Amino acid sequence: MITFFETSLFFGVSISLIAYFIGVVIKRRVHLAILNPLLVAVVLVIIFINIFDIKYDTYNEGAKYLSYLLTPATVCLAVPLYEQLKLLRKNIKAVILGILSGILANILGIFFLSKLFGFTHELYVTLLPKSITTAIGMGVSSELGGIVTITVAAITITGILGNVIAEGVFKIFGIKEPVAKGLALGNSAHAVGTAKAMELGTIEGAMSSLAVAVAGLLTVLTASVFAQMM
């Protein structure tokens, strides 16, 4: 049976999709933010491959075709963005200030917590790109001399966390404007946050995609400056 998994092309995809649907069903029955379909699916797959002692590479042999679609899907985020261009122009000042303040909050937050925990320079630059999309974050981290594996882990945890807590955070902090919700999700939790923003609405989704692209590009341009802070 195990050898079959090692050669199967559809095992990884199937198990991921089934796990996701279990997550969707649970979400429908129990309305708890922590029971987020993505999080449930990830936990279920990890448990499953550990029980059957299947290596990640074996699982990923098939599952990687799901991630293959990530680039075309990101390209498609231009569609909601294009449809909301009028709204973007109307709120351009709020959008720019919102994204910039969020990026600044991220850097200062990581800086002070790194000081507090006594992180090394290496770990500080490893965590700096944690709120931007994985592909950009990896590049920034390696360029600054960070530990790329940990950057990827931090980015992934950030994304899933942002996806899970967003609705609660918006409620507690009284964030009601769709534009504000979208930018907040994209800025804090990159593409995984955008997936949540898309569920909330098209305006949220469009603004979130915008924040992912802008925050990613700005981080590329500024990270080396902020890396000198510590």
Next chain:
Amino acid sequence: MRYLKQFTIILLISLVGEILKAVLPLPIPASVYGLIIMLICLCTKVIRINQIKDASLFLIEIMPVMFIPPAVGLSDAWPTLKPIFIPVFITVVVTTILVMVVTGRVTQFVIRRGGNNKQ
């Protein structure tokens, strides 16, 4: 054929994104170049929205499942992460909430203030 045409356009733009990534020396992924090119093509009407809309909405809808494989890969990074997990996790949690709240509140503040001025 409709979907095939739409997917062809989307994948072609992804390819152009990949080419730019290979040519330009910046740590920007193909997907972000692609997003920008697609937006430019839509704005300049080189591509009309209905030429890609159905396939786009499909891909966006299934986006969450695309994150499952890399997230499962976290279990492979666990040995490196384990010794520093707690402080790193606290940093991630605190800054994610911080960025979300600051971005959201600042945006909302500017939008609402702007709205009041016009009235």
